[in-house]
Amino acid sequence: MAVLKWLGCSLFLTLVISQIFAEVPHKRFEYKYSFKPPYLAQKDGSVPFWEYGGNAIASAENVRIAPSLRSQKGAIWTKSPTNFDWWEVDIVFRITGRGRIGADGLAFWFTQNRGAYDGNVFGSSDKWVGLGVLFDSFDNDNKHNNPYIMAVLNDGTHEFDHQNDGSTQALAGCLRDFRNKPFPTRARIEYYKNTLTVLFHSGMTASDQEYEMCLRAENVHLPKNGYFGVSAATGGLADDHDVLHFLTSSLHAPGQLPVPQAPQVNEEDQRKLTQEYADYQRKLDQQKETYRKEHPEAQIKDKDEFEEWFESDNQRELRQIFQGQSQMFEVTRELNRKLDEIIGRQERTLSLMSSMQGGGGVPVVTQQQPGQPPVQMIDTIRRHEVDAVLQNQNSILATTRDLMAFVTDVRTRTDTIISNQARQPTAQVQSVGYDMTSLVNEMRDGLNTVKRDVAATAAKLGHVPAGGSAGGSCPNCLTSTMFLIFGAVQLVLLFGYFMYRDSKEAQAKKFF
Numbered sequence: 001m002a003v004l005k006w007l008g009c010s011l012f013l014t015l016v017i018s019q020i021f022a023e024v025p026h027k028r029f030e031y032k033y034s035f036k037p038p039y040l041a042q043k044d045g046s047v048p049f050w051e052y053g054g055n056a057i058a059s060a061e062n063v064r065i066a067p068s069l070r071s072q073k074g075a076i077w078t079k080s081p082t083n084f085d086w087w088e089v090d091i092v093f094r095i096t097g098r099g100r101i102g103a104d105g106l107a108f109w110f111t112q113n114r115g116a117y118d119g120n121v122f123g124s125s126d127k128w129v130g131l132g133v134l135f136d137s138f139d140n141d142n143k144h145n146n147p148y149i150m151a152v153l154n155d156g157t158h159e160f161d162h163q164n165d166g167s168t169q170a171l172a173g174c175l176r177d178f179r180n181k182p183f184p185t186r187a188r189i190e191y192y193k194n195t196l197t198v199l200f201h202s203g204m205t206a207s208d209q210e211y212e213m214c215l216r217a218e219n220v221h222l223p224k225n226g227y228f229g230v231s232a233a234t235g236g237l238a239d240d241h242d243v244l245h246f247l248t249s250s251l252h253a254p255g256q257l258p259v260p261q262a263p264q265v266n267e268e269d270q271r272k273l274t275q276e277y278a279d280y281q282r283k284l285d286q287q288k289e290t291y292r293k294e295h296p297e298a299q300i301k302d303k304d305e306f307e308e309w310f311e312s313d314n315q316r317e318l319r320q321i322f323q324g325q326s327q328m329f330e331v332t333r334e335l336n337r338k339l340d341e342i343i344g345r346q347e348r349t350l351s352l353m354s355s356m357q358g359g360g361g362v363p364v365v366t367q368q369q370p371g372q373p374p375v376q377m378i379d380t381i382r383r384h385e386v387d388a389v390l391q392n393q394n395s396i397l398a399t400t401r402d403l404m405a406f407v408t409d410v411r412t413r414t415d416t417i418i419s420n421q422a423r424q425p426t427a428q429v430q431s432v433g434y435d436m437t438s439l440v441n442e443m444r445d446g447l448n449t450v451k452r453d454v455a456a457t458a459a460k461l462g463h464v465p466a467g468g469s470a471g472g473s474c475p476n477c478l479t480s481t482m483f484l485i486f487g488a489v490q491l492v493l494l495f496g497y498f499m500y501r502d503s504k505e506a507q508a509k510k511f512f
Contacts, residue, residue, distance in 0.1 A: 025192055025251040033078050033228055033248035037061045052076035053117030065232035065241045068097055073123040075231035077114040082225055086251035088190040095179050097239035102179050103138035106241045109229040110222060121160045123231035129156040130223050133189055133198060137179055140165050147177050149214055172215035176200050184244055192251045196220040344383050403489060410496035417503040443491060454480055
């Protein structure tokens with residue numbers, strides 16, 4: 001029995017849910033009856049598919065129906081009537097003012113004809129035909145029942161009851177505060193199958209789903225094709241009445257959503273359009289031919305000209321391969337650098353261990369806990385010292401290579417001079433004031449002087465002050481061998497220079 005009851009309840013709930021979802025209408029957004037930011041108003045101040053007037057001001061973010069000045073009225077209306085029966089409108093608006101009490105209010109309209117822009121009923125015309133949802137912010141009847149939201153129907157024969165705030169003509173309503181809220185207030189007005197529903201969002205949160213029921217009325221008959229509008233007015237008290245969004249959706253019963261059809265073009269219009277296109281194409285070809293005749297040097301752009309601006313599949317693949325190889329190279333270089341660091345640390349550790357085993361090096365005592373013997377660390381050569389030594393060696397090798405290249409150059413030039421003299425034996429090299437014998441004597445005297453200076457310097461270095469080692473080596477001093485080598489190189493250079501200059505002068509004298 002329990003199982004049968006459970007099955008019966010499940011079947012009943014399934015039927016109820018299916019019936020509810022079967023009655024949910026389809027919505028289709030109607031852009032010609034809507035506006036929203038950004039770019040709500042165009043550069044010329046107009047709102048697409050809408051007309052506004054009175055004291056209304058349209059901007060890129062909202063439409064200010066009535067500003068916060070006394071006795072201001074304004075309205076905005078759609079340009080064309082609706083072409084659907086059922087609809088839903090979402091309005092996002094703000095009503096703000098400095099005082100605790102504001103006036104007069106804002107109204108939503110769906111009427112058979114467009115109303116005025118400076119009418120007596122919240123800025124619109126009286127004796128309208130259709131629906132008005134009024135957001136009344138001023139208490140005219142002193143019943144302390146404002147701000148108030150109410151729906152009023154009119155067949156065009158009744159005047160609005162201002163003294164009683166329209167309470168005698170209201171279809172339904174609710175008491176809700178919509179002034180000076182932290183977030184924009186919202187109203188959702190739905191008219192579907194002759195049922196009017198108004199939902200209200202108080203604007204206390206930023207969520208757009210927290211609607212609450214304001215009113216619901218059945219057997220409401222509105223004009224089949226009407227105009228949407230919003231109006232507002234101020235009196236002795238004034239508020240800013242701003243509308244941010246006005247979004248309209250048409251409602252259709254399930255299975256009755258109309259399928260938009262492409263506009264039909266008759267055969268005559270089709271023929272005219274085809275003829276116009278052919279004429280235009282012929283004129284364009286004639287203009288191109290005229291331009292080519294007048295500008296023969298201009299290059300004719302073909303379809304393949306712009307392919308260079310786009311990347312082909314092969315180029316993209318090659319670029320990706322190159323990028324991948326570049327990334328691999330960077331990673332490999334980084335690994336190489338880290339490997340060098342590890343090898344350097346290992347070398348330093350091995351040298352430290354070998355120094356400790358051999359007992360050499362300078363001991364460095366580190367601080368240990370009390371009661372433990374001190375551990376001696378051996379101070380060895382540092383990494384930067386090894387780098388400095390290697391750098392100095394590289395500098396010496398580079399200098400030696402430069403000297404060898406220079407000597408080779410001098411030798412080549414000397415051979416060239418000798419060969420020139422052999423080909424032209426009549427050309428005599430005249431002396432320019434330097435005798436070879438005297439030059440050799442001067443060189444001998446210079447070498448003797450250098451030897452004496454070296455001997456004197458060696459004698460001085462033999463007497464080392466206290467604290468130094470008499471027989472110690474001086475790694476930073478220049479040895480006698482190196483000094484003699486440099487002196488010989490300089491003499492060779494001087495001798496080559498003199499011979500080169502003498503040959504140049506001899507060749508110059510042949511032209512005189």
